[in-house]
Amino acid sequence: MKYLFIIQGEGRGHLTQAIALAEMLQNNKHQVVGALVGSADGEAIPSFFKDNFKYPSVAFVSPCLVYCRKTKALNVRKTLINGILNISKYVSSLKKINTSINQFNPDIIINFYDVLGGLHQFLFRPKVPMVCIAHQYLLLHQDFEHPKKHWLNKLLVNTNTFITALGASKKFALSFTPFNNDPKHGIYVIPPLLRSEISQLQTSKEDFILVYVTQHSLADELIKWHSKNTKIKVHCFWDKPQNTEVYKYSRNLHFHRINGQKFLKMMQNCQGLVTTAGFESVCEAMYLGKPTLMIPVPKHYEQACNAIDAKRAGAGITGVKFDLTDFINYIPHHQNISQDFQHWQAQVSRIFLREISTIFSVQEEIVPTFSFGNT
Structure with missing residues (x-):
């Protein structure tokens, strides 16, 4: 099976998870064909990722968070304004993503929390199924405990999270500890993806x-x-x-x-x-x-x-x-608590590959091609 990654490349978390997943897939005789990496400038792919990810990488401009220089706090207003001002760049990125998907010709797309990855799946409706991986999907889980009195921030974050997963067959929520799956919301809990x-x-x-x-x-x-x-x-x-x-x-x-x-x-x-x-x-x-x-x-x-x-x-x-x-x-x-955590984390390969396999078995039994909205 051929995998193509779309990665929100600001920071190191999602990039590191992609490196870990690529290694895991390779060890299980799957094929990673490449990665599309989103960032604010759409140019520089971090050197640590290029050094550790042994497959072709394509950069594109993607929305990012903006912080206040004085207070170091996340500036929601400027983040939203910055997104609006760069819409034309994001449209170009969506076309670039579509062209790249056609060139790489994967069997499945893994989206590591990139907004344009979700929008592409919604707007272009490719036949290739997409699944999403991030800790943020656990925030959509019915049993997750949110900070109190932050309803607006919760709404904004969950809206962003929802957009990244538009058209996704499954949302894999990385979790510190086991949670029950939440199939009603398309959420499947898996252990963290860590470097070997x-x-x-x-x-x-x-x-x-x-x-x-x-x-x-x-x-x-x-x-x-x-x-x-x-x-x-x-x-x-x-x-x-x-x-x-x-x-x-x-x-x-x-x-x-x-x-x-x-x-x-x-x-x-x-x-x-x-x-x-x-x-x-x-x-x-x-x-x-x-x-x-x-x-x-x-x-x-x-x-x-x-x-x-x-x-x-x-x-x-x-x-x-x-x-x-x-x-x-x-x-x-x-x-x-390292012993309990290591026991949970060691199960990531088995759980992930099991859940991925069900996507294709369902497709074969019900519909021959991917259909948007089956979450």
């Missing part, structure tokens, strides 16, 4: 805290805290351009250029992880049994959901800013 390297790591506990920030501007809070806690060793990975691999801000505070393999190596040895509540990094910490402090980006509803759900699953604690004092006090009391 993580299973080869041997954990230890050295005297430093590991930090990952999705925006380098958030590091200002960390620097402010560390100026009063200079004896605590902290290694932070960020996306700020720098001339050196490691920027030594002070004796015990070092900033590292983003590097996936280096990050995992340091995670296996750290006391705990502090992160902006992204799904992928929290999963890796849970796999290695590392306690986690999750600090959602301000006004970023998805990350607020991630933080609540990860805390429920036993990953660690949540916070509102990069003040690590409470986390350092929490670390000795953290309950290691």
Whole structure:
């Protein structure tokens, strides 16, 4: 069976999941023919993805989130305005996606949460079936616990999530822990997709805290805290351009250029992880049994959901800013849940391939071609 990926390429999460799925499919004698990667500029595909994804990649312009430079918060208004101003570019991208699908000629499309992937399926109605994969689909699950008093943010996020899955045969919701499937809404829960390297790591506990920030501007809070806690060793990975691999801000505070393999190596040895509540990094910490402090980006509803759900699953604690004092006090009391998490995560290949196979068996029994609206 031939698979083509469409990936929302802002950040690292969906790209990393695509790399993990490609490896899993290859190990099960399936064929990945390529990937279409959406980003704000539609040009640069991250080097870490090109280095680890061994198949052709095509870039296209896709909607992205816009953040406030001063507050570092997600700016919903500017995000929407930016989307409207770039409609002509998105129309061109939809045509590019359609041309690429015809060229790659896949048996199935996997959409990693890209809005244009869903719109293409709705507008062009290709005969090729599409399924979607992301943690965000769990937010549509009837049993998911949402943050309270955020009805507008919930509406906006769920609307975006709904658009990414237009015409999808199934929505695969990545989850920290098992959930019952929700077939009424086309939601099928599967374990996280993690890089194979993580299973080869041997954990230890050295005297430093590991930090990952999705925006380098958030590091200002960390620097402010560390100026009063200079004896605590902290290694932070960020996306700020720098001339050196490691920027030594002070004796015990070092900033590292983003590097996936280096990050995992340091995670296996750290006391705990502090992160902006992204799904992928929290999963890796849970796999290695590392306690986690999750600090959602301000006004970023998805990350607020991630933080609540990860805390429920036993990953660690949540916070509102990069003040690590409470986390350092929490670390000795953290309950290691790595064994349960690893058992759940090990089932991803079996569950995913089982659910994929049912799509084609249903098609053969009921309709010979894909039909929109069967979710």
